[in-house]
Amino acid sequence: MASLIENVMGLLGPMAGPLSTQLGESTDTVQRGLQGGAAAMLSGLASRADEPGFLSQIFGLITNPANTGSSISALMANPSAALSGGSPLTEMSGKLISTIFGSRLTGITDALGQFSGVGASKAGTLLSMAAPLVLGGLGRFVRDNNVSASDLAASLKSEAPKLQGLMPAGLSGLFSGISPAPAAAVDRRTAATTNRWLWPVVILAAVLLAALWFFNRSRAPVSEGMQTASNAGSSAMATLGEFFKARLPDGVELNIPQFGIENRLLSFIQDSSKPVDDTTWFNFDRLRFDTGKATLEASSEEQLKNVAEILKAYPNVHVKIGGYTDNTGNEDANKALSEARAKSVMDSLAGKGIDPSRMEAEGYGDQHPVGDNTTEEGRAKNRRIALRVTQK
Template structure:
């Protein structure tokens, strides 16, 4: 009997044995890079199926799809789009992280996920037939991974599955793919710490606020404070930012800081009293506060994907909105090099948003170099502040 720990390897073997990798339109992807992506893809499929099976309405869905997949021809895999359905707004950020780590396109990862889902469901269908499992029994078999949910938006990874092989299990750190999972976990913990850190230790949790500034409009969004600092005085003389939940349509939520980039963007878009001023190019810029680049490069770090995924999710809820992304540097180095670097960094942010599902037609990237510094370049702290990427809504 195939064990749960062996499933990721079995999925890959099934895909290769049936020639599913060759039949997909993977373009000019390097075979080695595709092979490097497969373990992460297989793990994500299994974690997503476990998450779906943990839900009452999803349990029967997995069971029925498994039986359907077992009887379907290899050329017609079942379950296309299922992982995207489970992850919702987490999908694009997770796919982008896998693609970046493996060196393949995000579209390739999405195709591999569909094929791997069909292979996984087929294997599960075989187990259902072999053991005459009911839907609850299949869900119970998957249960060990239900405690390891797929990470939130822009975490970019999947929960680890047990190592495959006979005899004693190798160290979890022995797998190269697990180093990515560990890095992703650090990002998730850091994001959680950011949210928790914005709460007052003495604040009472209050009922969510009823509506946002757009309550009277046709938009389906609300900004909901999750803590009420007015109910009890805080020890610090400084006002502590309140975390908010952005309630997007289809039940999608983002928990963010009240003064974060995401909150400022959302509130600007949802508030009908805030308009775009085409005559003042310096007005209403919103700085990204959690995206970072490698030193002197335009290469985004992995932790930047979290915020970019959040921003992409918000922009997709406001389909008419267009934004300009501006890159800036401090005054050290050659002005021309700084200008080029600032444009490349703005473009990198734009490219990431496109890969996360935002149409290119809604985005522009501009490099401003040392223009519009917002802090003194006389100190390292000031120079760090000036090295930034911001965005401006140019159409609502």
């Protein structure tokens, strides 16, 4: 059974190409904007899923007779209809956006523009185009699984953590400011008053834990600095989207996920408007290493084989492979491990037929973090292997 996120994200990839023509942006940029907009809407829904009045409005939009599989198919076949207001879903989509974001819409749009690399006007368009796809994906999820409003609320809340890696930076603060239902607020105040006596115990426990951490941190294994280079591990798998068949110029057919490194790398190589630069990196999302070692696990083979086939199909492309860690543990040891893992990936690609002269590898340790090292989620994002095109 496809998850709620998979139902929504699965609709975005096919729309990116046609919409990129309409907006004059690359497919990768449009796909990133649609993905960020959809993740923001789903996160906004999840943050208010316990509000009965709010959820009933949203569920009414989702189950509206106009929100059918055929109407979504028609929209995807002719995105200009939605851009011009000619789609039956346009009015519903506008109501969805205003109901979720309200006065926060400007902040959401600005964050989405920075996230996707477009201006505020185009970011607003991307958000408007993502809205009917969110409605369509949620409608399909509700119909296929025969879920109620309360079931939908439970699914939104359970899957919300998986959206963080897809979200434009800074949006969590906007969502945290959304007021909860009055009854929930009363419950929290009551609980806080009733359990006030617990605070001294909690503080004492925190002090003891901090002391234990301080005295034992020197014994932490190097592997904590870079565990699996899997970009947040198994939770990232749910955000890769549906797998599809991609045919390369040499006739090789790959089975790849819509939002995985393979599809993003292909889009970049094929897009002549995207120049090679020093900042465009693509994170591997299905690599696994033995703990504390540079030995690749067997589960990494599929993605490495896919990337090797892409490089074979585009023989002029050269790449650089970078290894990264979080800032936990010994800095020198982490840098050495990150470099060993980057070279291990390069060696694996060479073993699959890619000329080593087309590749280079470097370990950066805890340099260039992409997440907040003060949180586990941020540290997991920082433990990664990435690839950059240096010639195409």
